[in-house]
Amino acid sequence: MSRFEAKKPSVCESEPLTCERVRATLGVLKGIVTSCYGPSGRLKQLHNGVGGHVRTTSQSSALLHSLAVTHPVLKLLTASMQNHVSCVSDCGLFMAILCCNLVENVQGVDVTPTTVIELNKLLVNLCTSYLKSEACGCRIPVDFSSTQILLGLVRSILISKPACMLTRMEVDHMSTLVLRAFLLTIPEKAKEHIILGRSIIVPLKGQRVMDSTVLPGMLIEMPEAQLMRVLPVKKSSALKVALFCVSLSGDFSDTGEGTLAVSDGVCLESAVLDQLLNLGRQLVRDHVDIVMCQKVIHPSLKQFLSTHHVVAIDRVGAARMEPLSKMTGTQPIGSLGSISPRSYGSVKDLCYAEFGSKHFFHLLPDEVTVSSLLLCNRNDTAWDELKLTCQKALHVLQLTIKEPFVLLGGGCTETHLAAYIRHKILNEPGSVLIRDDGRTQTELQLIAEAFCRALESLAGCLEHDGGDILTDMKYGHCWSVQSDSPPVANWPDLLSRCGCGLHSSQEQLSWSFLRNTHDPFVLQSCLPPEAGNSANNLTLDCYTAKLNGLQLAVETANLILDLAYVIEDKN
């Protein structure tokens, strides 16, 4: 007998943002992401409290896994963050902080949400069109004839994740490796559409970071016992490869719900093994040199293959299948029946490599578009962080090939954009407010101020040790200074370089505290021509990721501001 329970009524909450609890939790979330932001950001220990693995991190993608939020407003925000991170990897914290700032800054402002949303859209469009324009003073075109900018970009990403625990030397080493791993994925023969290969991260924990290395082709870990196995005679021609995505372990096919009745005396296992050995015979007949399998190969089949001088590599793993199939030109084989000769592919060479205590098969393709980044770090928690960071850097490099620009980092882009908007709103409000749809100048100025503050406080979030932020009145860059500095100080001596490192304090500039209101000024929007050359020492950000983050932050903030009711089904 089933029991019925009276349905609980749904709960409707109006104007969720006015609720104290919602604002408090939003504040906590903002506190967490803000404290993680930047190279001196604070780390978080993520764990389950009962002795599980402890993850130390300051990366948005790792935080997101542990941030189990319940309120719809926060869910909206984390979903956006998740979405952003999965698309462009970088700038997840940037997006989240900006979104929180935008929501927070308009709370006390006496403008209707609809107007705020409308104006926010105008302002973000203003930003993006500026960032996309030739006149943009905070973006540098990437010069692919030198590695300077790309290295600077990777370096900035590595430095911004302190939980990787890298020293300066290690940062340099890893940036070079990541860049090299990426360059190896670019096909040499350029066709109409370039299809980038893959860079695979091979774990080697416990070793020194400096032991990390990059190899062309693919590394597959080898079980110790296989070392003894007979190796194929070196052939001058390419080695023929068969790649299986079906398990060759001798399993029976899944019977699902039903039961299989077998008469006494019939041994299913040996029947399947016979089939496997038949397959083996065909492979030998077809002169295959290397048999690879995503899953497990039955030891008897392995033995059979090895007596016929065929190398068997099993447990390749799902993640490697796609790049392997591309690299070798094989068609992954999904059945134990007969194999079409077209499924076979080839590799140029098969070698054996030893790193640390591990042994590897090293597959070298004819044309290298796959690289293996052998990644070392001293302990698990730092290794996890480094892996995530390298993956992010590799992704960012891919994005940079698509849109060949980088943005100035270290908070300079944010303060520069804010200065640009302020100037634009004051001097050319007409160009912003195109249609006369009831938005007044005052409203525009109020919301623009909130928007600029939101951007500028992002630059302030880079500071975690109680420093203050200044901005110069020429380039609109961001400068950090000790908190108890006198209001009128000898700035050129107190400051050294701006956040991104492009400008020095000796350039006859004037400064103002970011927290003080200052008059808008005309931006010197042209980048010095030597910007690209000194890029190795600059702090740079990914153009695509930041642009996407900016747009998504405003969209999400608008969504949150637009929430009038939250209706929750309590059943």
Place this chain on the structure above:
Amino acid sequence: MGMTCRIINKRRHMGLQQLSSFAEMGRTFLGPVKASKFITDEESNESVFIGSPVRLLESLDLTSAVGQLLNEVLQAQHSTYRTGINTLLFFVGAWSSAAEECLHLGIPISVIVSVMSEGLNSCTEVVVSLQVPIHNQIDHIDNTNTSSGLEAFCVNLHPFLQIPSDTGLIQKEQEPKDVSQSVTIYSLSRKPVKLCKSFRPQAKVEVYKNTSQTLIHSPLADSSSRKSILIHSRHFNSTENNPLINKPDGFLEQPSTAPSKTYSCNDLSELAIGLSHGDHSSMNLVEAAVRLQYRNAGMQQDGGTMPFMFDISRIFTCCLPGVPETLTCVCPGYITLVSISNITLIKELQNQPVRVVLIQGDLTENYRHLGFNKSANIKTVFENLKVNQYSAEELWASHILQLLIQFNVHLVLAQGRVSEHLIEKCLCSKRLVIGSVNGNVMQAFAEATGAIQVTYVTQVNEDCVGHGVYVSFWRSIPLEVTEKKNKIVISLKTEGVNLVTAVLTGPVTAQMQTKEDRFWTCAYRLYYALKEQKLFLGGGAVEFLCLSHLQTIEEQSLKKGNHVCSGWLHNSSSWLASSLTLYRPTVLKCLANGWLKYLSTLMYNTAKYSSEFEATTFIQHHLQNAMDSGSPSSYILNEYSELISGLFNSDISNKLEQIPKVYDIVTPKIEAWRRALDLVLLVLQTDSEIVTGHGHTHVNAQESEGFLSF
């Protein structure tokens, strides 16, 4: 309510405090004279006897996040290097209190992180000057020493016989609580161990004595009053009669007949003594194992061109608790324990080559290779009513036995478990089956006998069978000892097998694990030294240099301001870069204090100094001398060479013909420092804990103000 977020950084840094309190536990493990611990489970009254931090952590409940991280770091060091764990644990403690001190002084976290990290970097660059390439060792030996290392060992042992009683007593004084229930085990078990370990403290103390003209304490004066306790101990004889020399059945040659004039062996002897760090008995076993392996390699290659490499994966241990200590030795081949029921079988198999099969997995009826999924939905239909009188296992076992008979196999080694039924069946047909064999042993037998490892016996064909294995009893152990456990010790050997087993014996069962651990510690130390082909001058020289180097750059940065270490901060545009000048000397001082603490604890633990303060004063005196000399590294080198040439001031050293150097291994040591600092800085930079899932409802009231939740 999915998670909570705990703010760590309220006023005092909880994480750092936890770290230093965890590390405090390992303090007594530092140095050659280790004070062991008993860990008692209050509920079950079971206790564990431990002598190393790794074992300590195994027995502790570390559910806090910081404890977990510490455990992870120690395990990582352990699995990569198997050594340096004491150092690592100590520095975790020392530097976490150093970092906390900096926090109290109001130094920004980012500054602490970059200065400490770069300070350590700078030290690791400087200590390169104290590296000794191993090939230079050969020259030293050639000039000064023509006797073999083992003889040297015997000579050196005598003057130090007084020490063990001393250390044994100190240990009791330090841990009065632990003695209560286990006094008997304690006093019996510790002494013989300590006896063998007496070398390093002495050598180490000498280093400092030699460099000091002002503070000389004779260790004899401290310890002579107690020496009578041990002189008459029956254990005394067991160590004096070096078990390696008195091998009755000649597994090992007498050291004097060993090829002592070849460079490699001379080299090895000094190396081994220098790396033994006081644990002479273990290191002697290791050295003997290396010699055996070397001879093996020589026989195999017939003087080939391949340089000899010490392959630690082919060294094994076999622990025989309850067997007299005198039987401890190294033997070629594989020594293992088998059931006493095999006794007649082995008698029959003795003295004839047998054929062997190597099984990679379990040897049971229902074992399947990894990755094989047994389908549950298969039903067997019996067509006729005749009920099978044999069980499936019975049928399987007879099938396997038939195969073994067919290939004339009398020995089966399996990596996993073996079916009892099969063992019995094989016993009846004079076939020996041994389970739980180490994978490297299998590999070695595969190489030597030509066998190919298989997963199932059904895979066996003529090519897979190895031949020429000799099974025999491992010497005559008194039967009453072995019968208690129903086990006998056997030895498996074959022509040219690259396998050496160290048989570790001892009357006290509780001590076996410590013994085994110490053997491996020594083995890995020697392994890394030979692998890296370089060493550090040991005995605290490296740490002393770090100390003086940090003081040098500290003074430099005070004098020259910001220019010395520009670029120490990742982000040079931050205001922190300019404030480095202000804070750097303080942070460097705190970092250096870690090494000072290390040295003083080491000296205090070796019982030379009555207090750590006294030791600290002594070190600081020398630090001043080194600084005044202008070049700390050459100061150390000079003092060190004086030590080697035998210019000793104390009585005890005059009796010695030679004082061997003390060495440390390079990479594991530096890595231990780096890992320790990395952990401290990681925890330092952590400001909150995010706890996911359930089971955290009880919130400590004191911390509750720091709790936030969603």
